[in-house]
Amino acid sequence: MLELFKTESDDNIYYLPSEDYDSDDYYQTAIAEELELLEYYQEKNVFWVPKTARWSILKNKATLPIGSVLWQDSQGQDVKFRSVSWLIDNALDEIEKSNPKLKGILNRISQYQLDNDKLIGLINTFSDTSFSKPEYKGERLNLQSKDILGHVYEYFLGQFALAEGKQGGQYYTPKSIVTLIVEMLEPYQGRVYDPAMGSGGFFVSSEKFIEEHAKEQHYDPAEQKKHISVYGQESNPTTWKLAAMNMAIRGIDFNFGKRMPIRFLDDQHTDLRADFVMANPPFNMKEWWHAKLEEDVRWQYGTPPQGNANFAWMQHMLxxxxxxxxxxxxxxxxxxxxxxxxxxxxxxxxxxxxxxxxMVALPGQLFTNTQIPACIWLLSKAKARKGEVLFIDARNLGFMKGRVLRDFKAEDIKQIADTYHAWQQSEGYDDEAGFCYSAKLADIEKHDFVLTPGRYVGAAEQEDDGEPFAEKMARLTEQLKGQFVESTKLEAEIKDNLKGLGYEC
Structure with missing residues (x-):
């Protein structure tokens, strides 16, 4: 939570014509006053930290003796130092007052009864970290404070998801999968909606997408972001707060509804028709049905089974x-x-x-919270190629980044997204055995409308190693004979060892 305070103004250049002022003192005073105009920050949707909530206050006041006068309140009364946790909580109060969308979201520190010295140590650790001039291996990084805060927040979300295991998946979708979906949908502008938003990863990636494609698309990313609006909902109160904080840190305006909904019963955006909808809802959710959902207007393509919400999520999104x-x-x-x-x-x-x-078949072991094999459904109400479906089998892509978790490389994401876009545009696309296939409706009907990519893409072509078939079979048969001999020898040794222990087999 201390991340909220740790920003520095070196990221931005503020300009006022110095010739309009009689002296440098007046000029510097004018700049200082301009920088304190809240309206400027609200206009640019920049996260605002009031004076008494800023890092310099926390850093300088935290070590004062208890009872020291900190400042005067609006009535001119002395405000005295009580504890470090009180100082932090006071800062959180001020932040919520200046950022109404965070009201009730920031947990207070005092409830944890943390020792003053430990909190001072934490503040000192943050103070030693430069958020305005970050360096890595002696090289200055081209990152702004909010980018660093975002990376830090994202890192902790990922670590929490790993630590929490199954529960962590409720709020965190692996970054590479989020990036893949965003790269396929290409949300350059419009309304973006996630009905199971977790910590808001799809919204963050949509903004990053705009930044990363600015040069090739020839637009100003700051201006382009004004044409994106995000809408979400989340039934878990803690996760809802994580998402709101994630947006605030990055300066992303958001509409998450007026309250945490009861999933399908309490739609927070009844009139919303979004240009892009993306989500990672709970897989195979059993406890979701309610009698009020019978004949619901959303079940346009059929009533979902009461014991599995997969197609309820899909039709809600549609x-x-x-x-x-x-x-x-x-x-x-x-x-x-x-x-x-x-x-x-x-x-x-x-x-x-x-x-x-x-349809994209994904590799296993991508998620921290489940070993259930997963896929991506991509649907469109304005599909470019009518009567066709593209099947992509990505099960052999990616790499093991640890003992139990798999991940996509950047080139894997590019390969899948480029294949989809080429297919959409009908230019530069060719079926590739073992990877992708464009199926006609008649093909899908033959398979009884099953959409598993493996049924359509076939097996990848194997390279001919040049060894004649007869020679290869003779070699492999001889190799197998040798393995049988070795197997018989090992079997006899094992039996002798067991017999020595008094066991016959």
Whole structure:
């Protein structure tokens, strides 16, 4: 939480014509006054930290004796130092007053009864970190304070997700998967909606996407961001707060509704029709149904089964999708083939209505919270290639970044996204055995509307090693004979060892 205070103004250049002032003192005073005008920051949607909540106050006042006068309040009364936790809580109060969307979100430090010395040590550690002139291995990094804060926040979210395991997945989707979905959808402008937003990763990646593609698209990223608006909802109160803080740190304006909803019963954006909808909802959620959801307007393609919310999430997202919009969501692999309790019928209707654009089969071990194999559904209400679906089998992509977790490399993400865009534009796309295939509706019907990419892309072509078949079979047969001999020898040794221990087999 201390991240909220640790920003520095060296990122920005403020300019006032010095010739308009009689002396340098007046000039510097004018600059200082301009920098304290809250309206400027609100206009640019810059996160505002009031004077008494700034890092310099925390750093300089935290070591004062208890009872020291800190400042005068609005009535001219002395405000005295009580404790470091009180000083931090006071700063949080001031931040919430100046940033209404954070009201009730920031937890207070005093409730944890932390020792003053420990808090002072933490403040000193942060003080030793430069947020305005970051360096790595002696090289100055081209990062602004909010970028560093964002990276720090993202890092901690990832670490919490790893530590929490299954529970951590409720608020954190692996960065590479989020990036892949955003690169495929290309949200340059419009309304972005996530009905299961977690900590807001899709919103952050959408803003990063605009920044990273500014040069090739020839636009000013700051101006382009004004044309993006984000909408989300989240039923978990703690996760909702994480998302709001994530947006505030990065200066992203947001609309997360008036309250935490009861999932499908309490839609926070009933009239929203978004240009881009993206989500990683809970897989195969069982406890979701309510009698009030019978005949719901969102079940346009069939009523989802009461014991599995996969197609409830999908149809909720479609309901909020604009007539020309595109959407993507992560679901368990079973959603591509299940015919249980109306799921097959819903999938068939989605395909026949030309809504399914692309299916991506993902590698295993991508998630901290589940080992269930997953896939990406990409749907569009304005699909470029009617009567076709692109299948991409990405199960062999990625690398093991640890003992149990897999991840995508940047080139993997580019390969998948470029393949999808080439297919959309009908230029530079070719089917590739083992990786991608563009299937006609008739092909899909032959497979009983099952959408598993492996059924369509086939096996990758194997390189011919030049060894004649007869010679290869003779060599392999001889090798197998030798292995049988070794196996028999080992079996005899094991039996002798067991016999020596008094066991026969």
């Amino acid at each position: 309901h909020h999708l604009a007539p020309s919009g595109s959407m993507a969501l992560l679901l368990a692999n079973g959603s591509m083939s299940s015919n249980t309790n109306n799921e097959g019928k819903i999938r068939k209707n989605l395909i026949e209505q030309n809504l399914v654009a692309c």
